Ligand SMILES: Nc1nc2c(c(=O)[nH]1)N[C@H]1C(S)=C(S)[C@@H](COP(=O)(O)OP(=O)(O)OC[C@H]3O[C@@H](n4cnc5c(=O)[nH]c(N)nc54)[C@H](O)[C@@H]3O)O[C@H]1N2
Ligand SMILES: Nc1nc2c(c(=O)[nH]1)N[C@H]1C(S)=C(S)[C@@H](COP(=O)(O)OP(=O)(O)OC[C@H]3O[C@@H](n4cnc5c(=O)[nH]c(N)nc54)[C@H](O)[C@@H]3O)O[C@H]1N2
Ligand code: SF4
């Protein structure tokens with residue numbers, strides 16, 4: 168294949184002998200790029216390419232998507248179910264029937280001895296939606312534990328909680344298309360070019376066509392901050408103060424949208440009373456942004472005909488996570504920037520199917536945003552599943568972060584971990600280890616056998632991954648898209664759906680509850696449950712999703728019958744007056760008082776510890792650590808350190824240093840960069856036994872999401888660099 172000018176050094180792509188291309192959605196981030204995987208004559212996946220006619224990515228992929236076919240055949244894949252008596256024993260191979268029988272017997276024994284909720288189930292944002300739905304039915308309908316949650320509590324919980332508090336329901340109201348209509352954009356704690364490269368491409372493309380100002384709020388000079396018109400490097404954890412000050416200016420200068428507020432919002436007086444206290448002079452002393460800049464940004468935002476806000480973990484992962492989201496919603500509501508083209512508060516989701524789990528997994532209640540607390544919902548789902556509604560708990564159980572705390576006290580004895588790696592990804596992992604050691608029976612269901620969490624398992628179930636399976640995923644903009652099977656799982660590994668169905672058979676006395684075997688049939692079942700609801704997918708089926716490269720919800724049977732173009736599906740929510748999900752149709756403006764309730768630097772631990780991500784790696788590196796073209800960019804755990812601080816401490820670039828927090832220590836390589844302020848450090852959390860040995864398990868009071876972005880540490884020089892290198896290597900064996 169030739170590109171560019173044929174006369175001068177044309178780029179030549181290696182011919183990989185692709186004979187067939189198969190369709191999928193990327194299994195990494197929530198952007199939802201459409202991918203085609205190329206198979207050679209032997210049927211082996213050998214290439215990945217973006218799908219040109221897919222609206223999301225328009226032919227493009229980032230470096231993770233481009234190498235995604237390499238994960239099928241990567242090191243460490245689980246090939247057989249494994250069992251052992253104690254987690255310190257050697258593994259013994261077993262067969263699926265014995266494995267699932269053992270699982271039922273152990274979970275039932277533990278429940279009989281310690282109560283129904285003494286078994287916990289921890290799921291993820293990285294399965295297919297039909298798998299989530301099946302797991303929810305099995306957990307809520309048969310296993311019967313209320314301690315069922317997912318890693319989304321580490322990720323999107325604050326966004327969900329903030330949307331619910333402001334609008335009466337979860338559901339991001341905007342689309343990527345809004346970038347093409349907006350006149351001003353504020354990005355709160357989000358580093359799009361690295362974490363959502365193709366959403367960033369959509370933003371950049373729109374900005375080049377219609378110049379609009381971009382304001383980035385982030386203590387670190389991220390790649391996005393470098394592209395910003397105004398960068399606000401605020402004091403960590405103080406976003407709510409800045410939001411209050413922006414609203415203060417907007418009200419003081421009469422820039423609010425009075426008509427919109429009158430027609431759509433409750434609580435304006437209470438909000439005004441709180442923000443009256445946050446004049447820019449007072450606020451700037453706390454958030455570190457000077458008063459004049461606060462005024463300029465407030466005016467830019469409020470005067471823009473359409474203004475948009477996006478955010479990710481810089482907001483969600485804080486003790487003010489849910490409040491930060493409500494603050495964003497407040498700003499959007501008082502300026503009338505909800506549900507209109509270019510005017511939206513759009514939470515940028517994390518994992519490929521974090522949205523699918525919110526909609527269908529029942530982890531936060533019952534399917535399709537139904538609540539356990541609602542008797543009608545329990546009745547309706549009980550009837551539909553053929554489960555006695557009295558079997559359902561009447562209140563939501565513990566969130567993942569609380570489950571681990573309770574586990575440490577010995578009240579939870581059984582655990583099923585599915586497609587998540589909490590030994591690496593939870594804060595304060597020294598404590599997580601103690602919790603895991605208490606377990607009488609732990610099942611890990613993962614596509615890799617060599618994960619840190621599997622160290623503590625008694626039973627390991629080898630799963631297929633990504634396009635070794637079939638089903639749908641929902642992306643950040645509510646687009647439901649399909650993964651078709653490209654490869655078969657290796658060895659005796661099986662798709663998660665198959666595993667759930669086999670486990671369900673063991674719990675399903677007399678076959679009382681129906682568990683369809685195929686994803687397409689499960690989708691039809693979900694479709695029925697979505698009729699007339701907010702997330703209505705009655706107009707969709709697998710074929711339609713494939714044809715259109717995904718369709719945004721809501722897309723109803725009526726829309727389809729009318730022949731309405733599916734791509735126009737659900738571009739925006741709350742497009743008309745009084746369509747919010749509270750009974751009177753109005754949104755709530757919620758005042759946000761501010762208290763410092765997180766760890767901040769002091770004399771003993773003088774540096775802010777900020778943790779996050781790199782473009783080339785995915786979370787705990789179970790995948791990207793094994794793909795050469797990802798891992799080579801950063802194979803070693805490191806800390807970003809300001810050169811002035813390094814000079815003060817006598818630390819040179821490339822030297823190993825020890826970081827120490829009140830929890831534990833970590834040995835990392837020093838990378839000197841102006842990206843971080845002199846009193847701040849940034850450590851990527853991708854490496855096992857590194858960042859999360861240092862982080863603190865303080866939680867947001869509403870969402871129970873951890874404050875991964877704020878902790879205090881000190882730095883120590885290490886005299887023996889050879890030993891430090893060995894120590895650091897030991898720490899990254901996973
Ligand atoms: N390459 C890659 N992409 C990914 C992922 C991955 O692992 N690798 N993971 C996916 C997932 S699950 C998620 S959740 C997303 C996360 O995507 P992002 O949230 O964009 O990524 P992070 O690096 O976790 O954090 C974002 C920023 O928050 C900033 N921040 C820290 N403290 C504060 C604060 O107090 N206020 C503000 N305003 N900002 C602050 C950090 O400096 C950081 O730049 O990425 C998704 N995409
Ligand atoms: N310090 C710090 N910690 C953080 C964060 C941070 O910013 N800072 N971010 C948090 C956030 S936002 C997130 S989302 C979490 C992520 O944390 P985790 O969910 O723990 O991280 P992953 O490495 O994505 O774990 C997914 C696991 O599922 C497996 N897997 C992948 N695909 C499949 C599949 O199809 N089936 C099965 N059965 N298994 C599969 C993978 O091998 C891997 O072991 O980390 C959180 N932790
Ligand atoms: S931007 Fe996200 S969805 Fe798109 S290719 Fe990269 S990792 Fe995959």
Ligand SMILES: [Mo]
Pocket residue numbers: 321322323517518
């Ligand atoms: Mo996440």
